[in-house]
Amino acid sequence: MAESNLFLEEKIKNKDAVIGVIGLGYVGLPLVKTFLKVGFKVIGFDVDPKKVSLLNRSRSYIKHVTGKDLKPFIAKKKFRATADFKALSEADAILICVPTPLDAHRNPDLSYVMNTTEAIAGCLRKGQLIVLESTTYPGTTEEEMLPLLEVKGLKVGKDFYLAYSPERENPGDEVFTTSGIPKVVGGVTSACRNVAKALYDQIVVRTVPVSSPRVAEATKLLENIFRSVNIAMVNEMKMIFERMDIDVWEVIRAASTKPFGYMPFYPGPGYGGHCIPVDPFYLTWKAKEVDYTTKFIELAGEINTLMPYFVVSKTVEALNEQRKSIKGAKILILGIAYKKDVDDQRESPALKIISLLQEKGGKISYNDPYVPESKGHRDYPGLSLRSIPLNTGMLKRFDAVIIATDHSVYDFDWIVKNSSLVIDTRNAVKKKRKNVIKA
Numbered sequence: 001m002a003e004s005n006l007f008l009e010e011k012i013k014n015k016d017a018v019i020g021v022i023g024l025g026y027v028g029l030p031l032v033k034t035f036l037k038v039g040f041k042v043i044g045f046d047v048d049p050k051k052v053s054l055l056n057r058s059r060s061y062i063k064h065v066t067g068k069d070l071k072p073f074i075a076k077k078k079f080r081a082t083a084d085f086k087a088l089s090e091a092d093a094i095l096i097c098v099p100t101p102l103d104a105h106r107n108p109d110l111s112y113v114m115n116t117t118e119a120i121a122g123c124l125r126k127g128q129l130i131v132l133e134s135t136t137y138p139g140t141t142e143e144e145m146l147p148l149l150e151v152k153g154l155k156v157g158k159d160f161y162l163a164y165s166p167e168r169e170n171p172g173d174e175v176f177t178t179s180g181i182p183k184v185v186g187g188v189t190s191a192c193r194n195v196a197k198a199l200y201d202q203i204v205v206r207t208v209p210v211s212s213p214r215v216a217e218a219t220k221l222l223e224n225i226f227r228s229v230n231i232a233m234v235n236e237m238k239m240i241f242e243r244m245d246i247d248v249w250e251v252i253r254a255a256s257t258k259p260f261g262y263m264p265f266y267p268g269p270g271y272g273g274h275c276i277p278v279d280p281f282y283l284t285w286k287a288k289e290v291d292y293t294t295k296f297i298e299l300a301g302e303i304n305t306l307m308p309y310f311v312v313s314k315t316v317e318a319l320n321e322q323r324k325s326i327k328g329a330k331i332l333i334l335g336i337a338y339k340k341d342v343d344d345q346r347e348s349p350a351l352k353i354i355s356l357l358q359e360k361g362g363k364i365s366y367n368d369p370y371v372p373e374s375k376g377h378r379d380y381p382g383l384s385l386r387s388i389p390l391n392t393g394m395l396k397r398f399d400a401v402i403i404a405t406d407h408s409v410y411d412f413d414w415i416v417k418n419s420s421l422v423i424d425t426r427n428a429v430k431k432k433r434k435n436v437i438k439a
């Protein structure tokens with residue numbers, strides 16, 4: 001038993017191990033790049049043939065991994081992408097980065113993880129390490145994946161290794177890139193944990209072993225619930241202080257001078273992305289098994305979901321002050337991505353704001369330098385828009401401009417100077433201006 005475990009560890013340390021990454025999206029692709037950079041051969045797997053084809057032609061579809069990053073590795077045959085899952089048997093370590101969304105009833109949709117596990121089980125061989133990186137509820141690795149992987153008689157910890165290691169990728173973050181963020185690892189057995197730790201030791205500053213996959217799964221959820229709850233708390237503060245005519249941003253700046261016991265979170269138009277609005281509800285679902293209702297998670301969800309409505313109501317009020325009706329008003333949304341400097345519009349609060357304004361009769365356009373087109377959203381089937389170019393003449397034609405996302409490339413002074421009304425949801429405009437309303 002120890003032998004095959006040590007053999008794989010040795011292969012990893014010598015960088016002779018082949019890495020398979022399943023799911024080449026916002027998490028999987030940066031992981032591919034990180035393994036390539038330290039010298040491993042990597043095979044990328046995805047069910048989307050368009051993505052596979054683009055990657056093999058050294059073209060990328062996400063902003064922070066470029067085709068240029070991949071090109072030299074493709075030329076040296078160190079990287080290839082494929083939709084043929086039989087090639088999984090070539091990989092010594094298989095890392096799973098597939099989506100874990102909520103279904104229409106807001107319950108965990110593990111179908112992507114289970115389909116992937118079945119594909120791996122079909123060609124699992126002795127000596128392979130499998131690691132789930134997708135965010136999920138405690139128990140997924142051992143209760144859902146393990147039985148499928150052992151179905152053909154191979155034994156975990158002896159014939160193959162299984163672990164959970166949550167991804168902490170923060171897209172667009174130039175300070176904390178994949179290799180600079182410590183990684184938590186929980187193995188089904190100690191041999192599983194040791195092999196997984198040996199693997200991540202090759203690419204990240206620090207690997208943090210924990211006693212089980214369940215602890216690692218719970219760790220990721222705690223991190224994201226912590227964010228969701230604190231964002232909701234500060235959003236509530238924003239609404240209270242606004243009634244008291246107190247600038248919440250000034251309060252946060254002042255509170256942040258306390259050197260202990262406080263860390264700043266910032267209000268906004270609502271939360272977005274594939275993680276914070278979704279992941280906490282994985283625990284809500286699982287907690288029912290132990291007869292527990294997750295009150296903090298629900299309350300945070302409720303407040304954060306309210307924020308786009310708050311922005312819309314501030315916009316309606318501001319237009320009213322100018323003797324204008326929302327019906328027929330021309331409104332420009334700046335930034336449709338869910339946060340600054342990224343191209344990801346999943347769960348973006350800007351989408352909700354657009355749809356609420358459209359329901360009220362507003363004529364909506366948007367600009368986002370990173371998102372040329374916005375359509376095909378499950379929750380907003382009627383929404384179909386293209387980003388329009390920004391210029392002085394067009395800004396003047398809008399009744400209101402809503403700063404939904406404060407991309408660094410925007411010149412906010414110029415925007416304010418050329419717009420009749422600006423609704424600023426991100427504190428992007430630092431100076432007090434008559435035509436700027438904070439929301």
Ligand SMILES: NC(=O)c1ccc[n+]([C@@H]2O[C@H](COP(=O)([O-])OP(=O)(O)OC[C@H]3O[C@@H](n4cnc5c(N)ncnc54)[C@H](O)[C@@H]3O)[C@@H](O)[C@H]2O)c1
Binds near residue numbers: 026028045133135
């Ligand atoms: N985006 C983030 O910032 C972030 C951060 C930390 C953790 N996560 C977690 O990482 C996981 C992946 O998120 P993402 O943002 O990279 O998603 P994504 O949608 O960007 O990428 C997932 C990829 O998996 C592919 N895919 C779907 N089913 C597949 C299958 N059966 N086999 C192979 N490929 C398949 C899709 O085509 C897509 O390319 C999720 O669990 C998410 O919660 C995301």
